[in-house]
Amino acid sequence: xxSTSEIQIRNVSMVYKGQKGEAIAALNNVNFNIREGExxxxxxxxxxxxxxxxxxxxxxxxxxxGEIVIGGLTPGEARKTRQYGMVxxxxxxYEWRTxxxxxxxxxxxxxxxxxxxxxxxxxxxxxxxxxxxxNRYPRQLSGGMQQRVGIARALAIxxxxxxxxxxxxxxxxxxxNKLQEDLLKIxxxxxxxxxxxxxxxxxxxxxxxxxCVLTPHPGQxxxxxDINLPRxxxxxxxxxxxxxxxxxxxxxxxxxx
Amino acid sequence: xxxxxxxxxxxxxxxxxxxLAWECGAWVLQNVMHDxxxxxxxxxxxxxxxxxxxxxxxxxxxxxxxxxxxxxxxxLGAVVGVAVAIVMSLAKFVGKMLFPYLIISQMIPVLxxxxxxxxxxxxxxxxxxxxxxxxxxxxxxVNMYSGLKSVDKDxxxxxxxxxxxxxxxxxxxxxxxxxxxLFSGLKLSAPAAITAAILVEMLGTKEGIGIKIxxxxxxxxxxxxxxxxxxIMAALLGIFGYAVIAFIEKLVVHWEKGDREEGVS
Numbered sequence: 001x002x003s004t005s006e007i008q009i010r011n012v013s014m015v016y017k018g019q020k021g022e023a024i025a026a027l028n029n030v031n032f033n034i035r036e037g038e039x040x041x042x043x044x045x046x047x048x049x050x051x052x053x054x055x056x057x058x059x060x061x062x063x064x065x066g067e068i069v070i071g072g073l074t075p076g077e078a079r080k081t082r083q084y085g086m087v088x089x090x091x092x093x094y095e096w097r098t099x100x101x102x103x104x105x106x107x108x109x110x111x112x113x114x115x116x117x118x119x120x121x122x123x124x125x126x127x128x129x130x131x132x133x134x135n136r137y138p139r140q141l142s143g144g145m146q147q148r149v150g151i152a153r154a155l156a157i158x159x160x161x162x163x164x165x166x167x168x169x170x171x172x173x174x175x176x177n178k179l180q181e182d183l184l185k186i187x188x189x190x191x192x193x194x195x196x197x198x199x200x201x202x203x204x205x206x207x208x209x210x211x212c213v214l215t216p217h218p219g220q221x222x223x224x225x226d227i228n229l230p231r232x233x234x235x236x237x238x239x240x241x242x243x244x245x246x247x248x249x250x251x252x253x254x255x256x257x
Numbered sequence: 258x259x260x261x262x263x264x265x266x267x268x269x270x271x272x273x274x275x276x277l278a279w280e281c282g283a284w285v286l287q288n289v290m291h292d293x294x295x296x297x298x299x300x301x302x303x304x305x306x307x308x309x310x311x312x313x314x315x316x317x318x319x320x321x322x323x324x325x326x327x328x329x330x331x332x333l334g335a336v337v338g339v340a341v342a343i344v345m346s347l348a349k350f351v352g353k354m355l356f357p358y359l360i361i362s363q364m365i366p367v368l369x370x371x372x373x374x375x376x377x378x379x380x381x382x383x384x385x386x387x388x389x390x391x392x393x394x395x396x397x398x399v400n401m402y403s404g405l406k407s408v409d410k411d412x413x414x415x416x417x418x419x420x421x422x423x424x425x426x427x428x429x430x431x432x433x434x435x436x437x438x439l440f441s442g443l444k445l446s447a448p449a450a451i452t453a454a455i456l457v458e459m460l461g462t463k464e465g466i467g468i469k470i471x472x473x474x475x476x477x478x479x480x481x482x483x484x485x486x487x488x489i490m491a492a493l494l495g496i497f498g499y500a501v502i503a504f505i506e507k508l509v510v511h512w513e514k515g516d517r518e519e520g521v522s
Binding site: 157 | 409421429
């Protein structure tokens with residue numbers, strides 16, 4: 001694993017205006033570096049600012065103070081040069097487009113030619129195991145399959161970074177476990193830097209190299225836990241004592257919160 | 258399949274029942290109430306149907322005149338309506354500025370507007386087209402605007418994250434997403450545009466289904482049958498307009514319906 005810092009989060013604070021005009025601190029002075037190729041989870045209960053932090057990296061929000069540097073660029077520059085692909089909590093597919101056309105969408109916006117677009121889309125469909133569904137519409141797919149399309153679309157522009165905002169939280173546990181396993185396979189093939197937001201402790205431990213534990217009111221970085229479980233990981237790893245003790249250790253971070 | 262057949266049977270029963278009720282009503286008016294104006298008030302359905310069939314060609318010719326003018330107006334009104342909705346969604350201040358006037362424009366009764374427009378443009382065709390366009394404009398603009406405003410925030414953030422141009426954002430997201438709303442507006446407008454054209458014709462034009470209705474009123478009991486046949490033709494025109502739009506909607510907005518298939522997660 002390379003040790004260069006891909007993403008630097010420096011003294012980042014985010015204050016929202018509440019409905020009565022009062023200031024609500026969503027993030028309080030977060031400092032953190034993410035290395036290239038790393039799988040990072042941002043873990044915490046709702047209100048801890050984990051999604052806010054992700055949206056700051058994606059240039060969907062601007063920090064009140066502090067700065068984020070992505071491969072030497074501001075989040076705005078990183079967005080404009082398509083450094084990251086985003087996977088949302090809902091798959092956010094365009095219902096009027098087939099699965100293949102959904103994956104082609106970012107490529108169309110980048111003005112990539114039709115032949116190349118379709119080649120990339122086919123490759124991505126194969127990567128997420130949906131080659132047989134290229135010409136279906138989103139409504140014809142299950143929630144898990146839709147989320148796979150979301151991942152394929154994010155990867156289609158071949159970004160260096162994958163930003164994932166609770167992508168599996170709406171899925172049932174069986175589907176979720178399968179997708180987690182598949183995501184690790186995809187990650188090992190594509191060598192992306194992944195920032196994965198979740199409120200599920202076991203999901204964070206299973207997937208990540210490091211878990212950033214965020215606590216709420218105001219949202220701050222409470223701890224960063226190294227996950228030294230061997231890779232490649234499969235679902236069996238969840239039953240090991242090492243896995244259990246990591247869960248227990250992270251749970252402790254939230255005690256008294 | 259089964260549900261569909263039941264629905265068809267229900268529709269047929271209603272249709273037959275309506276005709277029977279019509280026949281009974283006409284009979285009561287004539288033989289029980291001994292109304293001397295029964296022909297004008299409610300002639301027998303079979304007589305009206307007979308008149309309709311006998312005069313079908315001339316009725317159809319008149320209807321086509323009306324339909325063609327209404328159609329041009331409809332297209333004009335729809336295009337302007339969509340354009341205004343897009344401008345309103347692009348520039349919020351324009352939306353805020355225009356919206357009250359859109360509402361006010363709907364407060365003007367078309368019945369009052371028709372003679373004014375007619376006397377200004379002094380052309381039967383232009384007046385019919387303008388009024389059809391005017392009627393079409395509002396439901397289309399309002400529905401399209403609300404469609405553009407109700408596009409999911411997630412979907413907008415997605416194209417933002419790819420740094421899409423405004424043109425791409427509208428062509429690939431906003432307009433397709435608003436299509437179901439647009440068609441709701443078009444379905445309201447299509448029969449209304451035809452009604453508007455008929456209204457202008459009733460002020461006195463050379464041809465059209467509206468003038469046929471008006472003229473038939475001067476010819477007593479015989480005219481009454483033509484009157485009713487013309488009214489039916491006018492109603493069929495409205496239904497036709499609606500059906501055409503509904504058909505196009507089904508072709509264009511194909512993603513709204515359908516079953517989900519089970520598959521691998």
